[in-house]
Each structure stands twice: as C-alpha cells, then as structure tokens.
Amino acid sequence: MSRWTMSANLELNQAVERLNAGGADILNLAFGESRLPVLASLADLLAAAAHETAYGPVAGTPAVRDAAAGFFGRRGLPTDPEQVIVTPGSKPLLMAVQLVAGGDVLLPQPCWNSYAPQARMAGRTPITVPIPRECGGVPDPAALRAAIRTARARGLDPRLLICTLPDTPTGTVAPPDLVRAVCEIAEEADLTVLSDEIYRDTLHDVRTPLLSPAEVLPHRTVVTTGLSKSLALGGWRIGLGRFPAGALGERIRAGVLAVASDLWSTLARPMQEAAGYAFGDPPEIRHRLAASARLHGAVARTLHSIMVAAGARCRPPTGAFYVYPDFEPLRAPLAGLGITDSPSLQQYLLDEYDISVLAGHQLGDDAGALRFKAATSMLYGHTDEEQHAALASTDPVSLPHIRRTMTRIETALADLHARCRAEPVG
C-alpha cells in the first residue's frame, strides 16, 4: 500500500496551514490556489440552483454543454455540445483519459505533480521527457523522439502525450513552432495528445500566441480545462473536457463517459448551473478573467525579478501564476550552506525564511537540480477587500499589502544571495 503517497502540493499546503493555524507565519508559495473572491453572480447562481438534486446526464446538462461548446468555439476550437463533458474538477477527467487512451504516458519533465500518479493509478507507466530551454509544458522535440524510441525498445507502449499550455510549474507558454514540432512527432508516432489548458485564460498578455495542439491535430487531441484557476474556484471543483471529432474522439469520449458513470456519476448539478453561466463568457466574466490575468502577470513578473536578482536562472513567466527558478549558478556556494538538491533547497527556505515552495523533484524534475516552483496566487490579500483592490489596480505590486509580501520574499532571497557570496567557493 506504500505505493500511494499524498499529492505533494496538497500535503505541503495542509502542513503549512496547520503550522500557521498554530501560530507560525509561513508564506505559502507552494500551492496553486487562486485566492480571489468569487464573482457575486456566480455565487448567486449556485445559490439559486441549490434545489437541483437530480443526477442528470453523466456528460452534463444540455445547457452546460451548449455553453461549453461556445467556450471552446470562442477559443479557436469550433465544438459540438456532443464533444464535451463537465466533470468534478479536471483531475478525474485527466485520469479517465489516461485510463481509456491505452498505452503508456509521455510527460514533460518537470510537470504538474498529479499526472504521473494518475498514470500509475490507471495502470500506465509515466515516461518523462525534459522540457526545452525556452519553456515548459511540452517535451523538447529531439528528446521526445529519443524517449519514444527508448521506451519502445524497453517494451513500453507510449500512446498518450500530455502537454500543459500555459504551463505549471514554469508559468510559460510553448510557442506555436514548438507546439507544431511536438505535434508532428505525435502524428508520426500515432500518439493521442492530452492538452491540459486549465491555465489558458490566465495568459498575462492576450497578444501572446497560444496554439492548442487541438488546432494542429484536431482528430487526436483531447483538451481539458476548468474554472479552478481562471476564476479562482478551486473549491467548487468544476472541470471540462473536449474530445476530438471523429472516430478516435468518439471512442475516447465514450470510454471516459463509461469511466465517469462508475467513478463519479456527474459534476454536482448546482455547480453545472454556475459553470454554464461562466462558460458563456458574458462581459463581467471576461472582465474578471482579464483583471485576474493582469494581476497574476504583474506579481509573477516581480517574483521573477526577485529570483533573477538572487542569482537564479528563470524563464520569464507569461501565463498562470508561477515561476520556476533554477539556482544552478549558485550550486557551489549553496553547497556550503548545506543546499545540494531540491529537497534541501525547499527545506532551507522554510527553515531560514518561513517561505514554503514546492521542490522540483516533487514535479518529476531531477532531485539533484536546484529548482522549485513558487506560486503567486495566494499573495493577493487576506481579505476580500484586499483581493478586490488587487484585481482593480493597474499596479497591484504597489499596493501596501502586496508590496509587504514581495518585500519579505525579496529580503529573504537577497539574504540567501548574500550568504552565497559570503561562502568560500570550493
């Protein structure tokens, strides 16, 4: 039974919350929960739908599927309501696709920490492939080709490739050329692509091009998304899947619906009512999405600057609410502080600075690397008032409550940097 271990991000978050409840003051950068107030209209819709207690269709009501089809259509993916299903968060959906698609699963390294456990749960072997230098969320094309060859030689059967656009943990978006190169390999190798686009509406700048693999390989790409990140509704557990048109897509969707019928039945009906409204993209939703993305971008860019100033290499964030610094340039002096790998780096930041980050090895990265994920999404304020101010501001980092937090991080990282400079380099 020891093969089942708790999801690192959720476990760390619970540990930090327990410590803080006991009087500690740990700054939680380890958990990708977007702490922003729920839109009043969404809360009202949930409240109004409280009398909805029937199971309804496994895939979701016709109304929510119509809205979801429109949602994808407005994002470059014309969609029939028969191609979509809503789910209780995207986690069970991601697992069901891995179960149904058949074969082993190719993952970018690093990637979100639940893909690999889900693959194992589904009886698949996760095969990790390093990301390219410029971004995360997709494997490096040359490494992908090699990984498929090696996996087949080892007797594995890679059949599914998971991409994340925009990406967690790097906060980057794979550029279109790279998406095309990866898709070309997927086509050649007869892979199904699972494109996790849960951060799509958090692109910091709408002019950043985002090419979905579903546009390149329309007949072999499943897209998943949800409202946890873009509308800060993690605790509502609303997920959404889009299956490709055509025979393969219909087979996967039927299989996922079969799994759904035995594994979760449906997304809770009151949630479907609220989701239907959000998927419709009315003006206030679009406004909230834009305000949130601007906020995520502003704070993530500041966090990026802090990491770079402290001596890390770090890809500039362009989506989601993460940075993924690499302290390799400071390996020698960090070793003098006892920091030799990502677990000791995570521990040092917690012990010395009361800052909680998620070490890269928890995301499938080499434990020996000096990388971690830091999320900005819980830094926007403790009260609804502070969070609303953050959403409304064109310069949120200048707000006193965010400024204070960023200064705390900056001071800690600058101190780490100073300690490094004080170390004799061996």
Add this chain to the structure above:
Amino acid sequence: MSRWTMSANLELNQAVERLNAGGADILNLAFGESRLPVLASLADLLAAAAHETAYGPVAGTPAVRDAAAGFFGRRGLPTDPEQVIVTPGSKPLLMAVQLVAGGDVLLPQPCWNSYAPQARMAGRTPITVPIPRECGGVPDPAALRAAIRTARARGLDPRLLICTLPDTPTGTVAPPDLVRAVCEIAEEADLTVLSDEIYRDTLHDVRTPLLSPAEVLPHRTVVTTGLSKSLALGGWRIGLGRFPAGALGERIRAGVLAVASDLWSTLARPMQEAAGYAFGDPPEIRHRLAASARLHGAVARTLHSIMVAAGARCRPPTGAFYVYPDFEPLRAPLAGLGITDSPSLQQYLLDEYDISVLAGHQLGDDAGALRFKAATSMLYGHTDEEQHAALASTDPVSLPHIRRTMTRIETALADLHARCRAEPVG
C-alpha cells in the same frame, strides 16, 4: 478501449429520459434516484456557502469531519474525526478503497452495478459469490468459503469483500447472524471488509436489526455512505467514508487520501457546509429521514405484492427502495412469449408495457435467470407538492398520483401473468 462500457443504470436512465422528452411515456423503475425535494435548510446552507472557494483539506474541513464522526457514533460506531473523509459522492471513494486495499475483490451476486467496473478500473479481478436465499448484500457463507478457495487455486488473491447493508438490488438487510458468519470467514481469510451502508438510513422499520461488519470486525472494516439516497441528494454528490482504527485502517485511509489528492482533491467546499449540517442529525433531518424511509417502505411493499401476485418469487423489501423479483416460476410460459432470460424480460416489459427495469445480468446476476431490479424512488410525484404529500402521508399509496402509478404497474404485471396462463406450457 471497448472494455469501458457505460454504467447500465445511468445509461438506461438517460435513454428513458430521452425517449420521454421525445413524447414517450415510459415508467422508469430502472434508476435508483430518490426524487424528493431538498430540505429548505440544506438548500439555504449550500447557498450561504457559495463564497467558499478554497480547496481546504483533502479529507474535508474539521467541522464536517467532526459532524461525520458524530453521525457514525450515533449509529453504533464510535468514531474519531481523524477516521473519516468526505468525498464527491461515494463512487470515487469505493474505487479508491479497492485500489488501495490490494488484491482481488469478492462481491455478492447480484450487487450494485458499479462495484465490478470499479474493481477492474483499479486493476483488480472481481469475484462474484451468490447471495443466500433470505437476503442480498452479503455472499452466502458456504459459497464464500468455496469461492475464496477456488479463487486462490486459480492464482487470484482475494483481499477485499464488499457488503451492502441494506442492499441494492434486493432491498433487503442481511440479518445479524449472517453478517457474523460472513465476518468470521473474512477474519479467517484475512480479508478487509468494505461495508457500503449508503442505504442505512432508509431502513423501512427502525426495529429491523442492522449489524454493521464494522461492529463485528472493527479493525478491518471500512464503511462508506453518503447523502444521495437517504436525503435524496444524488445530484449534490456527497459521500462519506469511515476507516477502522488501528494500523490497517490508518494505512488504508492514508492510501485513500493519497489517491484522493491526485484524483479528486476534495468534496466541493459549499457541499461540505451542507453535509456538516446533515451529518449532525438535527431534528428536522431525523424527521425527514423517518418520513422518507416510511414512504420507501410503503411503496416498496406494494410493488413487492404486485410482483408476487404476478407469479414471481420476491424477497420482502425491508430497506432502500428496490424489489428484485424472480420470474423463475413462470419460466415455461414466459418462454412462449419469447422471454428466456433477463435481457429479454427487460425488453418485453419495455416494449409491451412502457416499463423500464434493470435486468439482473446488469447487476452481475446470471443472464439466464428471470430477474430484474425495480426501484420505487422515482414514483413519488412529478412536483414538489406531490412529493411533499407523499412524505407527509401515513398511507402514501392511497394518494391519487401514487395510486395511479401503482395501478399502471399492477395492470401491466397482471397482464403478463394472464398471458402466461394463456400460454400452453411445454
């Protein structure tokens, strides 16, 4: 991918709803959805909790776990809040327990139609064992001993036994002596017991003894339940699990929490607020549970009489909202009507009488047997007013809207019986 097929009950329900939406008038006895109005206080609590958007602990908030511990305590199972978790319905919980417990899964035959697919999803082999003559929900003890022996001889490794008290599909409750006999075998064979008690609060008569395997084998029994059946909240997806105290229980709970963290995160937070209230068993909840159970019992007993009058053998229902008639006594004349097995029996009732039932083979029973499951839970009225009247009545079957439905079923079954008598018996 063809191994994934849609849950029979959900699929049939969707098909019937589509046909009825298109103008058909099919009576749906195939689906165990309790159609009763939501309690106003529960709807109010859900509405008031709409602003709760944080993930929170995977196991559920301290408040809902405290309430759940009390819930079990009042049902003969003293429980610490650390022993429970709340889940989005009990389906993913049941699957997670099968995944984590290890080994293959022993099931009563017939049983609820999602256990076996869940076992297969978890990579386990389902091993079905016939139920005894007097009830369903547990395997016949002698047959269980033999099945364990045979399974081991075949190289299988039975490690988990699922029981259902009260039972679907039979609507019966295994008597305490039988539970003890089954538990004795589980202890000898070192099995973990998963006791699905989702129908516990639907016992038609509170004086009917219900002995939980968790009382007999406290250290090796996991109990699952939820609010879908007892409080008619299927569309809210609220499940609950209780893990045994001791090392085995802690190991299973930790494993299930690990699976949960990667597969569903948490039960939606607003649902947790409503669930916490319901698990507290305040007077209005107890009153609603009692009224619902009385209603289920009255209608199920009438349905039982109709089946027996039509020539079927049928265990008298004492819990849940099902009967499971066996038309074996009419095998010869039914054959003359083209009815030779459970699929043709299900089809005949649909074609000739517009009555939808769930054939026994869908529940793991022998397809050659002439058995089906019929649910009463969607017969209580089409409007809130009718349903409230049904809940309030001491003789709900005498209410015109329920009377009409029961007469329709009675007429159909009496006609079937008459056609049988008209058949020359070969």
